[in-house]
Amino acid sequence: MPEGTQVDETLVSIKNLSFSRGTRKIFDSISLDFQRGKITAIMGPSGTGKTTLLKLIGGQLKPDQGSVIVDQNNVHQLSLKSLYQLRKRMGMLFQSGALLTDMNVYDNIAFPLREHTALSEAMIRSLVLMKLQAVGLRGARNLMPNELSGGMARRVALARAIALDPMMIMYDEPFTGQDPISLGVLVELIKKLNTILGLTSIIVSHDVQETASIADYIYVISGGHVVGQGTPEEIENSNSEWVRQFMHGNADGPVPFHYPAKDYIEDLLSYL
């Protein structure tokens, strides 16, 4: 985008979104904005609904209330057809990679191209090899998904997510369960893709250090609310007890170590 044009700088905007699973409220009227071309991180402990939030943005789940606007489209009011059109411009990297297990690496990356374009096999080949080169796995094109390490599977999934040149990409826990080398590779890749391709990136994670090192802006969510937001420095120096506990990994704090239970002594004695 050239500077100074009249373009809304917010690509994704979540307004007063509420969502429940059964009787449990996962989100209670939360609002978040994601700027174009930036890396925005959503952090929070496991089970707070980070994956759920990505599925709400992608239109796989419907909110009880509130709206999600992606590039001026209200995701949950689109027809199925327009939603699918929009999704072609949204890449998503699932926690597990979600590679198709009956195809090799090459065919996995070619899959969205074959489904959505009428390109010749020669063109598809060039594109697939370019994407694989970008994630450093051009030599692994003939491997099957079960032959890949966790880090490699995520890089293949990343290559697939950028196959259709999307405007944005959502990463679900990209760093979880990676060895230090794969972790470094993934951090570099996410940053590189963001700058080179001008992507808007949304990273959902509970890995504090890695995420803070590449994010431009961070939201910390817990208990269905945004409990902190700001640049990594602002979050680091936050004076919210809760944010501090999360960022520094203290065992006890506003989030208690113990799952809610009745009094310990009483519980022990209640059998007698």
Next chain:
Amino acid sequence: MIQLTRQLGRFTLQSLAKLGRGSLFLGHTLSGLTDILLRPGLLIRQLYFVGVLTFLIIVISGLFVGMVLGLQGYYTLSDFGAEESLGVMVAASLVRELGPVVAALLFAGRAGSALTAEIGLMKATEQLSGMEMMAVDPVKRIIAPRFFAGFISLPILAALFSAVGILGGEMVGVGLLGVDEGSFWSQMQANLDFYDDIMNGVIKSIVFGFVTSWIALFEGYDAIPTSEGVSRATTRTVVNSAFAVLGLDFLLTAMMFGDD
């Protein structure tokens, strides 16, 4: 008592909800027919897989069932001095009943359970979700070709089962027990009716193909996405398919042969 009523009520509601989800799923799957007509390759690939999975078991079982029919039929018929009718007896039992029913049960146990496990695992590993996010409808791309492949192949498998079974009956009846070969075949030709016997068998196997494919794919799609959930769904496919096939067989038989 109240407990029992409550459980019964919950069970009924859950079953109804599942039936509703299943019907929507079926509608969605059938709407994938247009996509399949545009890309027949997807269907042919699945037909090949179903064929590979079930061909051998159908041929072997068909042979043995036919041989048993030959033996049993011979002992019963020879009491009345009617051994020449062995051909009709074997062929009618196979074409009308055993072909469609046994082929459907074998199909559910072999191909159906494999389909449930495949779809359930794709769900558990987020492959279906991943496809949705790539703007590919997994029901049309993954489920529909498998559904139509099952639906098309069961009538063919049932016909194969009957054909091999008749050969098995002939091997035992003519080969071992000395029934006259000419009357074995000519009695069969003279007494089997194309419409009443053969077409009715074909209609049955078309219905069974539809129902067993639907059950197998829906159980996979509706499975709880964990390893335990998938294994339970696989069991349900076999059990529910067996009930559905046997129940429908009775209904269809009553409808087809009830008026004569």
